[in-house]
Structures are given as structure tokens and as C-alpha cells.
Amino acid sequence: xxxxxxxxxxxxxxxxxxxxxxxxxxxxxxxxxxxxxxxxxxxxxxxxxxxxxxxxxxxxxxxxxxxxxxxxxxxxxxxxxxxxxxxxxxxxxxxxxxxxxxxxxxxxxxxxxxxxxxxxxxxxxxxxxxxxxxxxxxxxxxxxxxxxxxxxxxxxxxxxxxxxxxxxxxxxxxxxxxxxxxxxxxxxxxxxxxxxxxxxxxxxxxxxxxxxxxxxxxxxxxxxxxxxxxxxxxxxxxxxxxxxxxxxxxxxxxxxxxxxxxxxxxxxxxxxxxxxxxxxxxxxxxxxxxxxxxxxxxxxxxxxxxxxxxxxxxxx
Numbered sequence: 165x166x167x168x169x170x171x172x173x174x175x176x177x178x179x180x181x182x183x184x185x186x187x188x189x190x191x192x193x194x195x196x197x198x199x200x201x202x203x204x205x206x207x208x209x210x211x212x213x214x215x216x217x218x219x220x221x222x223x224x225x226x227x228x229x230x231x232x233x234x235x236x237x238x239x240x241x242x243x244x245x246x247x248x249x250x251x252x253x254x255x256x257x258x259x260x261x262x263x264x265x266x267x268x269x270x271x272x273x274x275x276x277x278x279x280x281x282x283x284x285x286x287x288x289x290x291x292x293x294x295x296x297x298x299x300x301x302x303x304x305x306x307x308x309x310x311x312x313x314x315x316x317x318x319x320x321x322x323x324x325x326x327x328x329x330x331x332x333x334x335x336x337x338x339x340x341x342x343x344x345x346x347x348x349x350x351x352x353x354x355x356x357x358x359x360x361x362x363x364x365x366x367x368x369x370x371x372x373x374x375x376x377x378x379x380x381x382x383x384x385x386x387x388x389x390x391x392x393x394x395x396x397x398x399x400x401x402x403x404x405x406x407x408x409x410x411x412x413x414x415x416x417x418x419x420x421x422x423x424x425x426x427x428x429x430x431x432x433x434x435x436x437x438x439x440x441x442x443x444x445x446x447x448x449x450x451x452x453x454x455x456x457x458x459x460x461x462x463x464x465x466x467x468x469x470x471x472x473x474x475x476x477x478x479x480x
Contacts, residue, residue: 178437222253419452
């Protein structure tokens with residue numbers, strides 16, 4: 165499970181940054197969070213095929229977060245896609261697409277499953293596969309907006325049956341107990357501890373995507389114990405009044421959300437054009453939450469990662 169930021173700008177493309185979009189890659193399948201203008205180009209630059217996208221989650225209907233969706237859907241149809249696509253977003257999104265020639269359901273070569281988030285909802289599971297589940301909660305912006313939380317299931321460790329037999333286990337119930345992480349006592353009186361015969365389990369991991377919001381309780385709930393939290397940081401705290409006016413967060417406030425939610429790592433995004441270098445935002449957040457990095461576009465970030473190492477790994 166890894167994420168690749170495709171766009172980290174807010175409002176307009178500036179300072180070499182593109183408009184909002186983040187790709188979550190799980191076992192080769194892609195979930196796209198937001199789809200600003202230019203997302204198709206960024207997918208190509210990241211080496212990601214749009215045929216691998218299984219779901220698109222749109223936070224809200226401000227253009228910098230979804231104007232790229234119409235072109236993406238059109239490209240999918242032109243390449244004769246047949247696999248279904250789940251499209252998650254505000255209720256009005258389906259109506260918007262229905263008004264755009266080339267982006268209507270009837271223009272598609274594949275079925276679209278519309279998951280509509282309505283004003284007043286509190287939380288909902290919006291997507292589930294064998295590899296990932298995604299929930300949504302409303303956040304506080306100038307217009308209806310949602311944040312998302314993607315979670316992979318933990319994978320239990322593998323039992324070395326031959327070794328367990330050598331140590332004296334010989335019944336189905338003993339093998340099952342060891343698999344569950346329990347110790348067993350053999351007929352000869354030897355205690356076998358699960359860690360002796362079961363490999364380490366793959367830990368469940370969680371990615372939270374929170375963009376265009378004031379700090380709020382539902383945002384903290386989305387971020388609760390997240391392995392990796394993406395949170396908007398449009399301004400420095402010196403412009404908090406502007407952040408409040410526009411329904412955005414400062415870098416310090418994003419760090420406070422990460423701290424309060426006990427997230428493990430924080431990636432900042434959605435940077436104002438005021439900041440050609442987001443290092444100032446990163447530095448501000450690190451005063452509150454040290455394990456913070458300003459996201460870099462087209463860099464892959466493993467969601468589950470050793471904390472002492474650098475957060476980012478270049479694609480090339």
C-alpha cells in the first residue's frame with residue numbers, strides 16, 4: 165500500500181505544482197482521491213495506467229478538485245474500458261457529469277457505480293474490496309466536503325507446520341491455537357510458543373485523506389491512529405484568519421490534528437501559491453508533530469514504513 169501525490173497545489177496550478185490528486189496503490193489497483201485538472205498527465209508521468217483505477221473519491225465540488233474527472237472518464241471510454249468504476253462524491257457530482265457530453269453514463273463503455281454522499285451524513289463505508297475498505301466522513305469547508313479513510317486488513321502470519329510437528333504439536337486444535345497466537349502444551353509436556361512457529365503477521369495499515377477543511381472532530385476521527393495522514397496545509401499560521409475565512413487549515417493546525425489523533429506520520433499538501441517552497445509549512449508543522457513532510461509530487465510514499473527512515477522514495 166503506497167500513495168503517490170499527483171497534485172499538491174491549491175486553487176490554481178503554480179510553482180510547478182499541479183492541482184489536487186493523490187493515487188493510492190494497493191496490490192496494483194488504484195484508488196484516486198480527487199482529480200484536479202491535469203491529473204491524466206500526472207498519472208502518465210507516475211507510470212500509472214488509468215485502466216488500473218477501481219475507484220475515484222471526490223471530496224467536494226470546487227473545480228481544482230474535480231475538473232480533471234471529465235477528461236479522465238472520457239479517456240477511459242475512448243480506450244474501451246469494460247471494468248466497472250466506483251465513483252464517490254457529493255450527490256450533485258452525478259448531475260454535473262450528466263450535463264457534460266462525453267462524460268455521461270450513456271457515453272461510457274463501462275458501468276459506473278455512483279456512491280452519493282448527501283448533506284447531513286455522518287459516516288459511511290463507500291468502497292470495499294478484498295484488499296481495502298474506504299469510509300467517508302463530512303469535514304468543515306465553505307461547501308459540502310468529505311474526507312476519506314482507507315484501511316487494509318492485517319494478514320496473519322504463516323504457521324510452519326513441519327516445525328510445529330517436530331516440537332511435538334500433533335493435533336488440529338493445537339495447530340489452530342498456534343495460528344491464533346496462543347501457546348500450546350504437547351503430550352510430552354513441552355510448551356510451544358506461537359512466535360517459535362508462526363511468522364510475523366503483516367500489520368493492517370490506514371491512510372487518511374483530508375483536504376479542504378478547518379480542523380474538526382470528524383477530521384480527527386478520520387485521522388485516528390492513521391499510519392499515514394494526508395492533511396491540507398494551505399497557509400502558515402500567520403494567515404490563520406485567511407484560513408478561517410476560506411475554510412482551510414494552516415500547517416500548524418494540520419500538525420495539531422495529527423498529534424491529537426495519534427497518527428504516525430503526516431504528509432502536508434494543498435499548498436497556496438504564496439509559498440514557492442513548502443519547506444516553511446513543513447517547518448511550522450514539525451514544531452508540533454515532528455514526523456511531518458511536505459508532499460512531493462510523483463514520489464511514492466509507502467503507507468507502512470520504518471519511521472526512522474526518510475518518508476519519501478523517488479520513483480526513479
